[in-house]
Amino acid sequence: MIKLNVWLVIDPHDAIRAGELIVSDPDAQGRLLGQFKYTPEYLASPNAFALDPVNLPLQQDVFDANRPHSGVHGVFEDSLPDDWGRRILVRQYNLGRNQQRVPHLLRVLGGNAMGALRYSEGSATPQALPLIESRQLEKIELLSRKFETDPLAVDEDMALLFQAASSPGGARPKALVHDECRAYLAKFASVKDTFDVVSLEVATMHLARRAGIVAAEVRCLPCGSRKILLVDRFDLGPITQKRHHCISMQSLLRADGYYNLAYADIAGILRMISANPVEDQRNLFKQMIFNILIGNTDDHLKNFSMLNDGEGWKLSPAYDLVPNIGLNSEHVLRIGLDNRVPDRQTLIKEAKRFGLKQARAVEDELDALVDAVSTWHEVFNLFDVPEEDILVIGRDIEHRLAKIKR
Known part of the structure; x- marks a missing residue:
């Protein structure tokens, strides 16, 4: 059995023990039974809010996870990285096969999760390791390639990679760094x-911002013959480093394994919990149209998150926006009743499910997005996307633009 204290650290100087996780040892079928309960001190705090406002309301109950594969509610698994970071954690702590389950990974992750949650077995507040300075990026990038090529490589320099890369999500190589102004998620070529x-x-991220999408700020750095993408961390505030609690739409919608859900289902969550549902639904609608136009078909629920800094829930800035070249032409999320590229009339009808009822305003929104995305070739050239990649991308984007143009 594993018992973990769950800490909420919105302000790094004011951590509070929010609750306790208890996960049983696996049964004969490998299933994990887990529960979560808020602490009395957290429930009594005037600043308390539900860590998962849909599945973990702020009350005294014991909440069964009902997730036998992981043993914990989705909001806590959101603290863990996906493929890349999990492999780093396993290698860093030399975890055997039976120690690679979600509760074990949360235990070793401790205070180093992105967002505002931390985990400990004891009563002391878990401390986060200091972020790596961005001047170390070239070395970290080299180590990430070495780790991808030979995950069992023994090298004293690997400690630097373990410190920088054990918490970011996603499947591709990445690390957390900072300079004197901001903290960044650094994304490397694989x-x-x-x-x-x-x-x-x-x-694509710059094109999104040109199109009026509320997207994370990014910049590209040269690294020898390679490049590094720096993404501003929206789970941290500037200067004060105030943290934002994050939860994925996958967790809010309890969408484990294969799911058949739509952008409109995300809009339903926004209406339920957002502090500004009108604005958030409009931003989601715009992001949906942008994803359709650029061919970002990998629009799964982990790529949509809500943030809470203690002052209410809001949709996070858009992230992980990139055309899916040569992959499935169908979107993970449905648009209306279908996962395929919709036409203009379908989108106009669908807009009502996002609270957009004035047909003229929807038409204008579509026209503005089509006009902005139509400049994709200019933007891609500006950021040195190779011509051979542009040739492959262009056919799909132009096809998508044609279906939605007036």
């Missing part, structure tokens, strides 16, 4: 890449 994914993502 040794498996067949396209210049770093250039594609920085160009």
Whole structure:
């Protein structure tokens, strides 16, 4: 059995023990039974809010996780990285197969999760390791390639990679760094890449901001013959480093394994918990249209999050926006009743499910997004996307633009 204290650290100088996780040892079928309960001191705090406002309301009950694969509610698994960071954690702590389950990973992650949650077995507040300075990026990038090529490599320098790269999510190589002003998620090219994914993502994120999407700020740094994408961490505030508690839409919608959900289901969550549902639904609608136009078909629920800094829930800035070259042409999330590229009339009808009822305003929104995305070739050239990648991307984007143009 594993028992973990869950700490909420919105202000780094004012941590509070929010609750306790208890997860049983696996049964004969490998299933984990887990529970969560808020602490009395957290429930009594005037600043308390539900860590998961849908599945963990702020009350004294014991909440069963009902997630036998992980043993914990989705909001806590959100603290863990996905493929890349989990492999780093396993290698860093030399975890055997039976120690690679979610509760074990949360235990070793401790105070180093992104967002505002931390985990400990004892009563002391878990401390986060200091962030690596951005001047170390070239060395970290080199180590990430070495780790991808040979995960069992023994090298004293690997400690630097373990410190920087054990908490970010996603499947691709990345690390957490900072300079004197901001904290960043650094994203590296993979040794498996067949396209210049770093250039594609920085160009697409800039195109999104040009199109009026509320997207995370990014910039591209040269690194020898390679490139590094720096993404501003929206889970941290500037200067004060005030933290924002994060929860994915996958957790809010309890969407484990295969799911058949739509952008409109995300809009339903926004209406339920957002402090500003009108604005958040409009921003989600715009992001949906942008994803359709650029061919970002990997629009799964982990790529949509809510943030809370103690002052209410809001939709996070858009992130992980990139065309999915040569992959499935169908979107993970449905648009209306279908996962395929919709036409203009479908989107106009669908807008009502996002609280957008004035047809003229929806038409204007579509026109503005189409006009902005139509400049994709200019933006991609500006950020040095290779011409051979542009040729492949262009056919799909132009097809998508044609379906939604007036």
